[in-house]
Amino acid sequence: MxxxxxxxxxxxxxxxxxSMLLMGLLAGCLLPPEPKTVVGRDxxxxxxxxxxxxxxxxxxxxxFILYAIVRYRRKPDDETLPEQLHGNTKVxxxxxxxxxxxxxxxxxxxxxxxxxxxxxxxxxxxxxxxxGFQWNWIFRYExxxxxxxxxxxxxVLAVPVGEPVRLVLNAIDVNHAFYVPxxxxxxxxxxxxxxxxxxxxxxxxxxxxTYAGQCAEFCGLRHADMKFVVDAMERPAYxxxxxxxxxxxxxxxxxxxxxxxxxxxxxxxxxxDIGEFEVPAETDFCIAFENQEAIPHNxxxxxxxxxxxxxxxxxxxxTITYNVPALSAGEFRFICDAHxxxxxxxxxxxx
Amino acid sequence: xxxTTLEPRASTYRxxxxxxxxxxxxxxxxxxxxxANSFLFFFAAxxxxxxxxxxxxxxxxxxxxxxxxxxxxxxxxTIMLFLFIIPALSGFGNYIVPLQLGAPDxxxxxxxxxxxxxxxxGGLLIFSGYLFGGAAAEGWTGYAPLTNRAEGVGTDLWIxxxxxxxxxxxxxxxxxxxxxxxxxAPGMTLFRMPIFVWTVLVTAVLILLATPVLAAGLIALxxxxxxxxxxxxxxxxxxxxxxxHIFWFFGHPxxxxxILPAMGVVSEILxxxxxxxxxxxxxxxxxxxxxxxxxxxxxxxxxxxxxxxxLPFFSFMTALIAIPTGIKMFNWLATLWRGKLILATPMxxxxxxxxxxxxxxxxxxxxxxxxxxxxxxxxxxxxxxLHYVFFGGSVFGVFxxxxxxxxxxxxxxxxxxxxxxxxxIHFIGFNLAFFPMHQLGLDGMPxxxxxxxxxxxxxxxxxxxxxxxxxxxxxxIPFLINxxxxxxxxxxxxxxxxxxxxxxxxxxxxxxxxxxxxxxxIHSERPLFYLTHGHGHxxxxxxxxxxxxxxxxxxxxxxx
Numbered sequence: 014m015x016x017x018x019x020x021x022x023x024x025x026x027x028x029x030x031x032s033m034l035l036m037g038l039l040a041g042c043l044l045p046p047e048p049k050t051v052v053g054r055d056x057x058x059x060x061x062x063x064x065x066x067x068x069x070x071x072x073x074x075x076x077f078i079l080y081a082i083v084r085y086r087r088k089p090d091d092e093t094l095p096e097q098l099h100g101n102t103k104v105x106x107x108x109x110x111x112x113x114x115x116x117x118x119x120x121x122x123x124x125x126x127x128x129x130x131x132x133x134x135x136x137x138x139x140x141x142x143x144x145g146f147q148w149n150w151i152f153r154y155e156x157x158x159x160x161x162x163x164x165x166x167x168x169v170l171a172v173p174v175g176e177p178v179r180l181v182l183n184a185i186d187v188n189h190a191f192y193v194p195x196x197x198x199x200x201x202x203x204x205x206x207x208x209x210x211x212x213x214x215x216x217x218x219x220x221x222x223t224y225a226g227q228c229a230e231f232c233g234l235r236h237a238d239m240k241f242v243v244d245a246m247e248r249p250a251y252x253x254x255x256x257x258x259x260x261x262x263x264x265x266x267x268x269x270x271x272x273x274x275x276x277x278x279x280x281x282x283x284x285x286d287i288g289e290f291e292v293p294a295e296t297d298f299c300i301a302f303e304n305q306e307a308i309p310h311n312x313x314x315x316x317x318x319x320x321x322x323x324x325x326x327x328x329x330x331x332t333i334t335y336n337v338p339a340l341s342a343g344e345f346r347f348i349c350d351a352h353x354x355x356x357x358x359x360x361x362x363x364x
Numbered sequence: 365x366x367x368t369t370l371e372p373r374a375s376t377y378r379x380x381x382x383x384x385x386x387x388x389x390x391x392x393x394x395x396x397x398x399x400a401n402s403f404l405f406f407f408a409a410x411x412x413x414x415x416x417x418x419x420x421x422x423x424x425x426x427x428x429x430x431x432x433x434x435x436x437x438x439x440x441x442t443i444m445l446f447l448f449i450i451p452a453l454s455g456f457g458n459y460i461v462p463l464q465l466g467a468p469d470x471x472x473x474x475x476x477x478x479x480x481x482x483x484x485x486g487g488l489l490i491f492s493g494y495l496f497g498g499a500a501a502e503g504w505t506g507y508a509p510l511t512n513r514a515e516g517v518g519t520d521l522w523i524x525x526x527x528x529x530x531x532x533x534x535x536x537x538x539x540x541x542x543x544x545x546x547x548x549a550p551g552m553t554l555f556r557m558p559i560f561v562w563t564v565l566v567t568a569v570l571i572l573l574a575t576p577v578l579a580a581g582l583i584a585l586x587x588x589x590x591x592x593x594x595x596x597x598x599x600x601x602x603x604x605x606x607x608x609h610i611f612w613f614f615g616h617p618x619x620x621x622x623i624l625p626a627m628g629v630v631s632e633i634l635x636x637x638x639x640x641x642x643x644x645x646x647x648x649x650x651x652x653x654x655x656x657x658x659x660x661x662x663x664x665x666x667x668x669x670x671x672x673x674x675l676p677f678f679s680f681m682t683a684l685i686a687i688p689t690g691i692k693m694f695n696w697l698a699t700l701w702r703g704k705l706i707l708a709t710p711m712x713x714x715x716x717x718x719x720x721x722x723x724x725x726x727x728x729x730x731x732x733x734x735x736x737x738x739x740x741x742x743x744x745x746x747x748x749x750l751h752y753v754f755f756g757g758s759v760f761g762v763f764x765x766x767x768x769x770x771x772x773x774x775x776x777x778x779x780x781x782x783x784x785x786x787x788x789i790h791f792i793g794f795n796l797a798f799f800p801m802h803q804l805g806l807d808g809m810p811x812x813x814x815x816x817x818x819x820x821x822x823x824x825x826x827x828x829x830x831x832x833x834x835x836x837x838x839x840x841i842p843f844l845i846n847x848x849x850x851x852x853x854x855x856x857x858x859x860x861x862x863x864x865x866x867x868x869x870x871x872x873x874x875x876x877x878x879x880x881x882x883x884x885x886i887h888s889e890r891p892l893f894y895l896t897h898g899h900g901h902x903x904x905x906x907x908x909x910x911x912x913x914x915x916x917x918x919x920x921x922x923x924x
Contacts, residue, residue, distance in 0.1 A: 109690075119683060
């Protein structure tokens with residue numbers, strides 16, 4: 014009796030919630046952004062398949078729970094016991110098969126898409142080394158200019174549309190992750206030293222435009238500020254942009270500029286050759302750093318516990334010039350991040 | 365009825381209330397200490413969560429600077445996992461497992477006390493970073509080389525505190541395993557053990573195998589930081605990926621350490637409040653064991669975006685876990701099917717567990733697909749997923765256990781209307797807080813950021829989430845009022861307020877120090893059910909049962 018009453022009503026509820034879920038999907042609920050790369054579309058399609066499977070499981074199970082709560086709720090004065098069902102092998106085998114089938118479908122689709130993501134073209138349109146460091150990015154174009162961050166604006170990674178873009182992801186200090194939500198992909202930057210090589214990421218952008226990206230792997234104090242912008246442009250515009258970059262025109266890279274003040278620091282025997290230096294306030298300056306041994310060293314400047322400048326590591330004998338942004342007057346420390354106890358000195362910034 | 369009327373007990377020699385609790389080796393008192401301690405840490409870490417959510421409610425840095433924010437989420441994650449969920453479930457295990465086995469205590473009562481007392485000590489050490497220039501701020505996963513290079517003693521205190529907490533877990537696990545294998549009452553065969561005991565057993569094995577790996581990693585990290593080691597820092601020849609392998613080789617079994625006992629709690633409650641046995645008891649046990657085994661082969665799915673792991677293998681093994689988990693879900697649903705459901709508060713939390721854990725399970729299967737993971741890894745989608753598992757799953761399980769076993773522990777029932785108010789605010793607040801995070805993650809909001817830009821389009825969903833977080837906090841108020849009011853003037857529970865199936869309901873509430881005056885015969889996983897409802901439902905012949913009981917003096921006298 015009751016079953017006949019309850020069933021149609023509940024079926025209606027179930028059908029209602031199923032169509033609501035569908036409508037939600039159509040309205041863009043629980044969807045990633047519209048993909049702007051070729052493989053991004055494959056990921057998006059895979060996601061849709063998975064979401065539909067998930068939606069079916071969700072509606073079926075939650076629907077059954079609601080059904081059971083309504084249909085099998087005990088009447089207030091009903092003291093009798095329901096039938097004591099202990100199990101049913103046939104049913105149990107069937108419901109072992111159901112998740113197994115779902116899992117295999119999911120795995121098959123995933124592997125097919127994974128193959129496309131991992132595919133590498135013979136002739137990428139551009140190869141760019143992405144240096145991630147606390148807490149910004151440097152983009153080094155193969156045989157081309159270097160884009161360094163300047164001011165508070167996130168650095169711009171200019172790339173051509175419609176050609177494979179290959180990024181070599183190089184961590185300067187701690188782990189970072191290169192992530193552009195509209196490309197539906199991310200990959201970690203991890204410094205593996207001699208234990209491996211840098212990750213690579215390749216994608217082909219389908220539409221010109223600017224896409225916001227940011228570091229997705231927690232990397233310390235200012236992780237939230239570690240942003241960048243991908244500026245995808247048609248090939249001619251791209252060539253023009255890169256030529257301008259290379260000749261130091263707009264947008265002006267801060268690197269390679271003239272230094273009014275240069276401090277020379279050498280490292281050997283896990284020691285700096287100087288214990289202190291002095292620079293003028295509110296002026297950019299350079300540090301000419303020479304590492305004289307085969308142990309990685311760098312120079313970083315700290316204000317208390319907070320790194321305000323972190324120089325790239327020099328892993329073997331060699332020199333590098335750091336462009337250090339202006340400091341306000343005060344006392345700071347310079348240290349080698351690899352040997353913070355042994356290699357440390359004072360920086361005095363004077364008015 | 366299964367009630368056991370106890371004669372007034374011979375009073376033991378008197379000592380002060382404080383000394384009694386500080387020196388107790390009674391598994392029941394230690395269990396209560398575990399639970400009380402866990403809830404203190406729950407409130408502390410909950411306040412941190414409110415700080416995090418308040419900061420994220422709108423774009424811009426409001427009142428937490430970046431350093432404080434990073435400490436807040438690191439402490440929130442560490443404390444919630446290591447000092448709330450795991451110890452709370454261990455506390456219920458401590459209290460309930462010996463009772464469900466018909467045992468007088470845990471196998472090693474003094475080790476039991478030690479493994480409890482290490483917890484507040486470890487927790488305070490972890491927190492004490494705040495007194496010494498700032499707590500650890502590298503995330504609860506403590507990734508290298510960030511953690512190697514982090515300045516300040518807060519991170520060292522975090523490492524040492526975690527070592528103590530880990531040691532406590534290992535000691536506790538040994539104790540549970542010994543208790544379950546050696547202390548079962550006559551007739552309590554392995555396949556007559558309550559499911560909760562099974563899940564605690566599998567959990568204990570996972571702890572015993574996984575936690576020492578974490579301890580080793582923490583020691584290596586400590587050496588790296590303080591004594592010039594080079595395990596994880598690439599600038600001195602170490603390998604940062606090694607830390608991730610070590611951490612997650614512990615960290616994924618840890619997920620099941622956190623969820624399995626909660627599954628056990630739910631598997632106790634659903635049958636009692638459906639008035640039916642758990643559907644497919646044996647399948648459920650095997651599914652639990654299968655999850656435990658598989659949990660050791662899936663750790664690298666946390667590392668898909670590192671480019672350093674074999675994606676197809678770990679993806680496949682991860683997806684396989686969906687099968688035993690799916691079996692469990694079907695078993696629970698079939699337990700409800702044609703039952704007579706009593707929607708008391710423990711049942712509400714158990715049903716809440718089913719419906720919320722389902723969502724965490726589904727998003728888990730989605731994350732098992734590497735291409736999808738590449739998009740949502742380290743975003744709020746993962747934050748949503750893990751909260752649906754840990755909070756929608758484990759914490760709902762903790763509250764279900766609280767409402768279910770409170771009458772046994774204190775002899776009084778928690779108030780039902782207040783319990784239902786608690787459940788509904790909790791349930792709605794939880795979904796409001798965490799469901800929008802799925803969309804935030806899909807939109808690309810990374811986790812662990814202290815700020816986001818106003819034009820990112822994440823403001824509304826973040827605001828919703830913050831409102832939900834405060835609702836959860838509000839829901840704790842009726843719960844606390846309920847606990848206090850029940851202590852003052854609660855409805856006496858009697859021995860067996862829920863018509864339970866398992867042995868803990870066969871003794872008084874609260875049980876005497878030695879647990880049982882006498883034990884009912886044990887011929888199935890529901891000894892009390894057959895005692896109450898006769899043997900008509902049993903597979904065994906009634907006369908056998910009665911003869912067993914008569915002929916067995918050991919059982920007649922209990923184990924005390």
